[in-house]
Amino acid sequence: MSPVIEGLLAHRSIRRFTDRPLPPDLLDTLIRAGQAAASSSFLQGVSVIRVTDRELRSAFRDIAAGQVQVEQAAEFLVFCADLHRSSRCCEWQGRTPTEGFTEQFIIATVDTALMAQNVVVAAESEGLGICYIGAIRNDPARAAGLLALPRHVYPVFGLCLGYPDQDPEVKPRLPVDVVLKENRYDDSGDRERIAEYDRTMNDYYLSRGSNNRDATWSGQMAALLGRESRPHMRGFLRDRGFEMK
Amino acid sequence: MSPVIEGLLAHRSIRRFTDRPLPPDLLDTLIRAGQAAASSSFLQGVSVIRVTDRELRSAFRDIAAGQVQVEQAAEFLVFCADLHRSSRCCEWQGRTPTEGFTEQFIIATVDTALMAQNVVVAAESEGLGICYIGAIRNDPARAAGLLALPRHVYPVFGLCLGYPDQDPEVKPRLPVDVVLKENRYDDSGDRERIAEYDRTMNDYYLSRGSNNRDATWSGQMAALLGRESRPHMRGFLRDRGFEMK
Numbered sequence: 001m002s003p004v005i006e007g008l009l010a011h012r013s014i015r016r017f018t019d020r021p022l023p024p025d026l027l028d029t030l031i032r033a034g035q036a037a038a039s040s041s042f043l044q045g046v047s048v049i050r051v052t053d054r055e056l057r058s059a060f061r062d063i064a065a066g067q068v069q070v071e072q073a074a075e076f077l078v079f080c081a082d083l084h085r086s087s088r089c090c091e092w093q094g095r096t097p098t099e100g101f102t103e104q105f106i107i108a109t110v111d112t113a114l115m116a117q118n119v120v121v122a123a124e125s126e127g128l129g130i131c132y133i134g135a136i137r138n139d140p141a142r143a144a145g146l147l148a149l150p151r152h153v154y155p156v157f158g159l160c161l162g163y164p165d166q167d168p169e170v171k172p173r174l175p176v177d178v179v180l181k182e183n184r185y186d187d188s189g190d191r192e193r194i195a196e197y198d199r200t201m202n203d204y205y206l207s208r209g210s211n212n213r214d215a216t217w218s219g220q221m222a223a224l225l226g227r228e229s230r231p232h233m234r235g236f237l238r239d240r241g242f243e244m245k
Numbered sequence: 246m247s248p249v250i251e252g253l254l255a256h257r258s259i260r261r262f263t264d265r266p267l268p269p270d271l272l273d274t275l276i277r278a279g280q281a282a283a284s285s286s287f288l289q290g291v292s293v294i295r296v297t298d299r300e301l302r303s304a305f306r307d308i309a310a311g312q313v314q315v316e317q318a319a320e321f322l323v324f325c326a327d328l329h330r331s332s333r334c335c336e337w338q339g340r341t342p343t344e345g346f347t348e349q350f351i352i353a354t355v356d357t358a359l360m361a362q363n364v365v366v367a368a369e370s371e372g373l374g375i376c377y378i379g380a381i382r383n384d385p386a387r388a389a390g391l392l393a394l395p396r397h398v399y400p401v402f403g404l405c406l407g408y409p410d411q412d413p414e415v416k417p418r419l420p421v422d423v424v425l426k427e428n429r430y431d432d433s434g435d436r437e438r439i440a441e442y443d444r445t446m447n448d449y450y451l452s453r454g455s456n457n458r459d460a461t462w463s464g465q466m467a468a469l470l471g472r473e474s475r476p477h478m479r480g481f482l483r484d485r486g487f488e489m490k
Binding site for chain 2: 002003005007008009010011013027028029030031032033035036037040041042044046047048050052056080083084085086087088089090092093095096097098099101102103106107109110112113117118120121122125126132134147149150153156157170171173178180181182185186187190194217218219220221222225226227228229230231237244245
């Protein structure tokens with residue numbers, strides 16, 4: 001197994017960081033590593049906003065339900081799906097850009113995630129820890145306003161980066177045979193596999209170093225899927241030019 | 246710079262592969278490396294369908310506008326955003342899953358992309374080449390039918406994996422200062438930066454080893470954004486339970 005794969009398998013989110021800043025130029029290198037990811041139709045539909053302003057950091061912590069690492073990490077980046085840049089290219093060539101297609105939304109969102117994951121892998125290879133902050137979508141309109149995002153740009157998630165001040169366990173993942181199927185989606189047998197995984201996760205949650213609780217994965221999923229999920233997202237995206245037509 | 250970052254920066258898509266198969270167990274390892282990526286609310290909202298059946302491969306090549314690597318690569322995987330699995334967990338616990346939220350669509354789509362990019366990084370570290378196949382969204386209903394995908398599962402993209410039988414150049418990316426901003430989205434100056442990048446890309450397209458043409462990045466973007474973008478996606482997703490409410 002390559003050292004790269006060993007590194008990937010060792011990933012866990014870091015939520016407590018030391019004060020140590022990133023060395024000069026490392027952030028640029030990480031962004032370039034991110035940009036090296038594939039991009040659909042070579043759209044490169046991503047902008048990254050580095051948040052250094054203390055008041056902005058505090059506001060983002062507020063949006064993210066008070067998660068302290070948003071303020072404390074050496075770096076906090078907001079990854080944005082960006083169709084504004086390519087639309088401007090279209091206008092510069094005297095053409096009227098189409099807008100609002102669900103497909104364009106998917107392309108830019110996927111581009112953003114591919115790039116971010118490369119940034120994460122690069123960062124971890126340099127000894128940094130990371131934590132994705134999906135909770136900026138708690139109030140995406142405020143997040144977009146804080147960063148002066150134009151129409152056709154939306155904040156997909158935040159990313160905290162810094163040197164770890166904790167060493168949490170790796171969280172067990174679903175069994176491979178639940179996730180990987182051959183030629184057709186056949187989930188017969190998955191209920192038993194997931195029940196076994198629930199026991200693994202219950203042991204993990206009961207015995208890990210912090211935030212112990214008596215929980216299972218399918219119980220978490222029931223809670224998650226049993227409630228409304230950020231119902232404001234649709235209206236927010238429509239307001240920003242993502243019509244989903 | 247870490248060897249991992251050097252590897253990321255060396256990425257280019259591979260579209261011609263040797264006949265050599267993957268060694269036993271490597272695919273499982275790659276999937277585990279993919280699963281190690283972060284997952285929003287730990288949804289793990291991804292299923293991967295490995296397509297080994299020759300007729301299925303041929304059908305997918307057809308969907309993907311005839312791209313030969315879909316048939317010829319040692320492996321062809323279809324990455325699917327999956328809310329079916331977590332919905333079942335909800336039902337097993339006697340609860341009715343909510344469905345159709347745009348937010349859920351984003352979570353599962355992002356999960357899928359993060360996982361896939363880890364698979365890609367892992368694969369390249371083992372000497373494999375890869376090519377994402379977004380073109381399976383040319384006919385996502387047929388793709389879903391071929392793989393017997395249930396409701397609440399949609400095919401986001403395909404991925405070819407195999408040993409490279411070509412050595413294409415790395416494609417230049419946008420300048421970092423176009424993509425990375427500080428504290429606010431400020432694209433003043435980007436027109437000039439992109440014009441400079443267009444010259445870089447024009448040199449690249451004119452001089453690369455194959456498929457030479459007189460093109461620029463912003464010209465490509467104008468063509469891309471100037472036309473309708475897979476207008477069937479919205480209806481397809483609605484039919485599959487992704488209401489975008």
